[in-house]
Amino acid sequence: MWCAYKVWCLELYAxxxxxxxxIGGEFEWNTPEHQRFQxxxxxxxxxxxxxxxxxxxxxxxxxxxxxxSVNAQVPYPGFAVYGATKAGIxxxxxxxxxxxxxFDVKVIIVRPGDYARLTSLFAGQSRRAEEMxxxxxxxxxxxxxxxxxxxxxxxxxxxxxxxPPSFERSNLLPVFEEALCSPNPKSLYTAAPFxxxxxxxxVSMLPSSWSDRLILFLYSQTFxxxxxxxxxxxxxxxxxxx
Numbered sequence: 001m002w003c004a005y006k007v008w009c010l011e012l013y014a015x016x017x018x019x020x021x022x023i024g025g026e027f028e029w030n031t032p033e034h035q036r037f038q039x040x041x042x043x044x045x046x047x048x049x050x051x052x053x054x055x056x057x058x059x060x061x062x063x064x065x066x067x068x069s070v071n072a073q074v075p076y077p078g079f080a081v082y083g084a085t086k087a088g089i090x091x092x093x094x095x096x097x098x099x100x101x102x103f104d105v106k107v108i109i110v111r112p113g114d115y116a117r118l119t120s121l122f123a124g125q126s127r128r129a130e131e132m133x134x135x136x137x138x139x140x141x142x143x144x145x146x147x148x149x150x151x152x153x154x155x156x157x158x159x160x161x162x163x164p165p166s167f168e169r170s171n172l173l174p175v176f177e178e179a180l181c182s183p184n185p186k187s188l189y190t191a192a193p194f195x196x197x198x199x200x201x202x203v204s205m206l207p208s209s210w211s212d213r214l215i216l217f218l219y220s221q222t223f224x225x226x227x228x229x230x231x232x233x234x235x236x237x238x239x240x241x242x
Contacts, residue, residue, distance in 0.1 A: 011060035014180055015053045017046040017089075018067045022121050024155045027080040028140065029132040029148065035081050042085035047092065054100075063106035065179050066093045070113050070192060074203050074211075077219050078151070097187060108179045113192025117160030118167060125156050162196070 021041045023034045050064055057064065071079050072086035090109055097107035116122055129152040133141075141148075164170040175191040190197050203211045 012053060012056035012062055013060060014063045014065060015050065015057060016065045016067065016176075016180075017049055019045050020067065020069075020086075020121070022079065022082045023128045024078055024122065024125055024159070025129065025132055025148075025152065026078055029136070029144075030081055031131060031135045034128060034131070038081045038085055042082070043088045043092075046089050050096070054105075057105050058100070058103045061104040063108060063180075063185070064093075064096065064100075065108045065110055065176075066090075068093075068109055068111050070111055070190065070196065070200055072111060073190075074200050074215070076215065078155070094187075106185060107187070108185050109188045110175060110179055111188065111190045111192075112172060113190070113196050114160055114162040115164070115167075115170070115172065117163035122156070122159045125152070125159075129156070164193075 019041055021038055023030065023038060025034075046066055050066075056062070066089050068086040068089050069083070071083035072090045075083040075087070090111075093107050093109045100107060132152075133148065136144075136148075167173055170191070171193075172191040175189045179185050179189055190200070192200075203214060206214070
C-alpha cells in the first residue's frame with residue numbers, strides 16, 4: 001500500500017493498493033494456509049486499507065488505485081486462488097467507483113502483465129511446494145505423480161519468461177503516472193505489451209470451450225514437461241530455487 005500526500009495542505013491525494021502474493025500450483029495442491037494467505041494479503045488487505053483511508057480521500061476528493069493482474073481478465077491454470085483474489089479486487093473496484101462518484105473520488109484499476117522477474121512475486125515458491133507435497137495424502141501423490149514435481153521445478157526456474165528487461169522498458173511507469181496524475185483517468189489500465197493486450201482481448205471474446213482449449217494448449221507449450229497423470233513417484237520432492 002502506498003499513499004501520496006498533498007504536502008502543502010496535508011491532504012491524502014491517492015491510495016495505491018499494490019501489495020500482492022502468489023503461490024503457484026493447481027488448486028488441489030494448495031493448502032488451506034496457502035489459500036488464506038493469498039486472500040488475506042491480496043483481497044482483504046485491499047479492502048481494509050481502502051476502508052481505513054476513505055474518510056481522508058472523501059475530504060480531498062482523491063483517488064484509489066487498485067493493482068490487479070491480467071489473471072483477473074483471463075484466469076490461468078495453476079493460479080486459481082491468485083486469479084480469484086485479483087478478480088475480486090476488480091469487482092470491488094467497479095462497485096466502489098460507483099459508490100464514491102457522489103464524493104468525486106476516483107477509483108482506478110491497474111492491471112499489470114508479467115513482471116515476475118522484476119519482483120519477488122514467487123519468492124519462497126520452493127518452500128511452498130514442499131509444504132504442498134508434505135500435506136498431500138497418498139492418493140493425491142499417486143494421482144499427480146511426477147507432474148507435480150516437474151511443474152514446480154519448471155515454475156521456479158522459468159517464471160517471468162515474458163517479463164520486460166526492466167520497469168523503464170515497459171509501459172508500467174507511464175500507466176501509473178497517468179492513473180495518478182490525470183484529471184480524467186480511465187477506470188482501467190492494462191500495463192502489458194500490445195501483443196498480450198490483444199491476446200487477452202481475443203480470449204475474452206471466445207466461447208469458453210474455445211478459450212479453454214487455447215489456454216491449455218499454451219499451458220502445455222509453456223510448461224514443457226510430462227503432463228501424464230498417475231506416474232510413479234518415490235514420495236520425495238527435491239526442488240531448488242533458481
